[in-house]
Amino acid sequence: MLERIKKVVRGVRRSIKTGHFKKELSCEHLWLGTRYGGFYVWPGSLNENSIVYSFGIGEDVSFDSEIHKRYGCHVYGFDPTPKSIRWIKGQKLFEKFHFHEFGLSTQSGFANFFLPKNPDHVSGSLFVNSNTSALEKVQVEMRSLEDIVTENQHTHIDVLKIDIEGAEYGVVESILDSGISITQILIEFHDRMIKDGVSQSKRLVKKLKEKGYGIFAVSESFEEVSFVKRDRLLQS
Numbered sequence: 259m260l261e262r263i264k265k266v267v268r269g270v271r272r273s274i275k276t277g278h279f280k281k282e283l284s285c286e287h288l289w290l291g292t293r294y295g296g297f298y299v300w301p302g303s304l305n306e307n308s309i310v311y312s313f314g315i316g317e318d319v320s321f322d323s324e325i326h327k328r329y330g331c332h333v334y335g336f337d338p339t340p341k342s343i344r345w346i347k348g349q350k351l352f353e354k355f356h357f358h359e360f361g362l363s364t365q366s367g368f369a370n371f372f373l374p375k376n377p378d379h380v381s382g383s384l385f386v387n388s389n390t391s392a393l394e395k396v397q398v399e400m401r402s403l404e405d406i407v408t409e410n411q412h413t414h415i416d417v418l419k420i421d422i423e424g425a426e427y428g429v430v431e432s433i434l435d436s437g438i439s440i441t442q443i444l445i446e447f448h449d450r451m452i453k454d455g456v457s458q459s460k461r462l463v464k465k466l467k468e469k470g471y472g473i474f475a476v477s478e479s480f481e482e483v484s485f486v487k488r489d490r491l492l493q494s
Contacts, residue, residue: 278460279447279483283474285491287484290328291321297419297444298475298484299325302494306330309412311403313337313362314421314446316380317345319355321419326352334410336361338371338398341380362422363400364432371398383423387451390423403433414439421446427458434469443471443485450481 287298295318308331312322315337322333332354337343338361346357363369363384372390373382379389384400386392407415418433418440420426426445433440443466449455463473463483471485 278463279473279476279480281473281476283472283486283488283491285474285486287475288328289477290324292318294318295320296324296477297321297446297482298477299417299444300442300474300484300486300491301328303416303441303486303490304329304331308332308416309414310334310417310419311336311406311415312419314381314419314423315346315357316342316421319346319349319351322355323352325417326354330354331416332356334358336406338400339373339380339382340396345380358406360399360401362403362406362420362429363425364402364428366401366405367399368397369400370395381423384425385423385452387424387448389451402436403429403438404436407438415441417442417444419444424448424452424455427462430462431465434465441487441490444482445485446482448481 285300286302287300289296289298291297306329308329310325310331310333312333312335315335322335325331326333335355335357338359343359369384371382371384372386372392373394373396374389375391383390415438420430422429430445447459449459466485470488472488473483474486475484
């Protein structure tokens with residue numbers, strides 16, 4: 259009971275600082291995955307023909323596995339992190355899981371990828387932040403979402419999940435400008451890890467709203483935020 263009260267108090271304190279993550283749309287939503295690796299989704303747009311892109315796998319495919327288990331859809335997973343790639347190769351995953359050993363960026367090519375300071379952790383980033391080391395880096399392949407959907411011959415993405423350790427700001431802005439058709443965008447915000455993170459989060463949320471998206475669910479930690487295209491929700 260005490261731990262639950264502490265979590266609620268932490269949530270209230272954080273919500274005071276994160277009013278820009280306020281839920282604004284009312285619809286059914288389900289949490290899929292573990293507490294660490296999960297996100298809320300709107301089930302109204304999901305079925306066996308849905309296309310799910312999941313960027314930032316790490317060592318947790320609970321979200322990917324559960325969304326497939328519920329809806330039978332194809333899930334495309336992406337992560338350039340060497341530790342994550344090794345872990346994935348050791349797993350027996352479902353047939354409709356398609357893993358790619360590259361990451362998501364604003365443009366395609368190779369880039370420096372900074373590894374976590376703590377060797378027990380898995381998540382790296384395109385940027386040095388409070389969790390990564392400026393000295394520990396590798397070259398990895400990155401691709402733009404435009405190039406990825408072209409290669410996969412996809413004209414629409416039903417769910418785009420992004421957990422890319424602070425690189426989400428520029429990447430999501432470029433995706434919104436690309437005009438790619440996406441129903442749901444699920445983002446883990448890492449404003450806690452980067453300079454001017456809160457202002458960057460506010461700016462990105464504003465742009466998402468300008469592009470027709472609204473927040474339909476937010477996690478207890480106020481880090482995983484789920485957006486849906488408003489007109490798609492109204493059509494359901």
